[in-house]
Amino acid sequence: MGYFSSMFSGFARSFSIKKVKNNNGTSDAKEAADEMARDAKKKEKILKSCGYVYADGSNNSASVFSKRGEKGVNQDCAIVWEGFGCQEDMIFCGIFDGHGPWGHYVAKHVRNSMPSSLLCNWQKSLAQATLLDPEIDLEGSNKKLSRFDIWKHSYLKTCASVDQELEHHRKIDSYNSGTTALTIVRQGEVIYISNVGDSRAVLATVSDEGSLVAVQLTLDFKPNLPQExxxxxxxxxxxxxxxxxxxxxxxxxxxxxxxxxxxxxxxxDYCIKDYGLVSVPEVTQRHISAKDHFIILASDGIWDVISNQEAIEIVSLTTERPKAAKRLVEQAVQAWKKKRRGIAMDDMSVVCLFLHSSSSSLSQHVHHSTTFK
Incomplete structure (x- = not known):
């Protein structure tokens, strides 16, 4: 993705926040933060003109695949953006599952607008936090404002603005159509997860007993959940x-x-927004350990027929990383034909994010209790 990084010469440097050395206080901090936000907005046109960085195909750090179901046009879409914000240690991944007559347009619009909006809000929040408190230590244990707080605030603001923008979009009718949005930002050895809807993120990690086990990282936001x-x-x-x-x-x-x-x-889905439907994300974080191997993001069509444990076993037994997402989708298609015969198959999309550079096989960690053909 070197060609993409070169487009943003100097953009990464804007993320290195300089301390304010005068005594003008809050006004200077706000002015500097606003200037940085305006700079990020200028880059938004470039982001949109490039479309998305990586959504069809795969490489060694991530695998992406989407398959149309039997209900018409594929309303799923995905994104993997390496070097997110021109930061070498950052990556952005997302799965968007549209629904309704205009669902495929809504999903693509949210996919294309969310990353740039998130970058802008993160940059502004980081600038404000640093400039208002030059002594802030985002790594320290006694910090008032943590990196997680900044990412959570940025995500909340982003989702609100994206939903508001969508409502007033002149070319997309989203009154009876919508999309989910499950996204992850990896920054160094920490992942920040934002979930709107019923797509799911599952982590493959090694248990104390040495076997590969699935850890579900998100809730499927279904209407029957008590709080929902x-x-x-x-x-x-x-x-x-x-x-x-x-x-x-x-x-x-x-x-x-x-x-x-x-x-x-x-x-x-503005026809139901006054009656309890929200676009507010649940934002969580997880520190990556040596035992954590990969994360699967997938739309609900996968999870309708494949369990969390089955999914990580399928991916772990795929010797070539670029083929992992496609193999999981193929196995889900076969499972659908057996388990949901007579029901139109849903669209299925998968992003596999590998957390370590090692290409060694994980098969030794898997109990081969399930046979995948």
Missing amino acids: KERILGCKGRVFCLKDEPGVHRVWQPDAETPGLAMSRAFG
């Missing part, structure tokens, strides 16, 4: 299953059999 249902009911929305879909809980308007949304958080 409480919010929806409090906003006069309804949550129930259709008779021919037992176990599939959906969000409905108070007095109409619409929209029947099978998730409790999403971008778009």
Whole structure:
């Protein structure tokens, strides 16, 4: 991705925050932060003109694959952006699962706008934190404002602004359409996870017993989750299953059999936003250890038929990293045909983010209790 980094000559340097040496206080800090934000906004045109950095194909640090289901156009899309913000130790990954008549447009719009907006907000938040408190130690144990706080604030602001922008988009009708957004920023040895919707992130790590085990990093935000249902009911929305879909809980308007949304958080879907649907992300972090090998981000079509443990075994048994995401999708397609016969297959998208450079096989950590053909 060297060609991409060269486009931003000098951009990375803007992330090295200089301390304010005068006594003008908050006004100078705000002015400097605003200037940095304006600079980031200028880069936004370049980001959008390039589309996305890496979304079709794979390399050694990440593997990406998406397959259209049987419901029409593929409404899933993904992104892997290496050297995020021109920082060598940063990478941005995301899975976006659209739904509704305009879902594929909504998903691509959010995918294309979220990274640049997040960069802008992160840059501004970092500048404000540093300039308002020149002695701040983002690594120290007694810090008032941690790196996590800055990323969380940036994500919350980004998701709010992206959703607001989408609502007023002149060319995309998102009143009855929307998308999920599951994204990860890796910065050094820490990952920051933002989840809006029901796509899922699963970590493959080695247990104390030496076997490879799955750790689910996100919640599937379904309407029947207690905290989600409480919010929806409090906003006069309804949550129930259709008779021919037992176990599939959906969000409905108070007095109409619409929209029947099978998730409790999403971008778009403004027909239900007043009744409990939100685009607020759950933001979490995890420190990467030597035992952590890779993270799988996947849309719900995968998890409908593949368990967390099965997914990490499939990826770990794939000898060539670039083929890992495709192999997981292929196995999910086969599982769908067996487990959900007669039901139209969903779109399926996967990003596998490998956490270490070692290309050694993980097969010795896997209990071969499951056979994958």
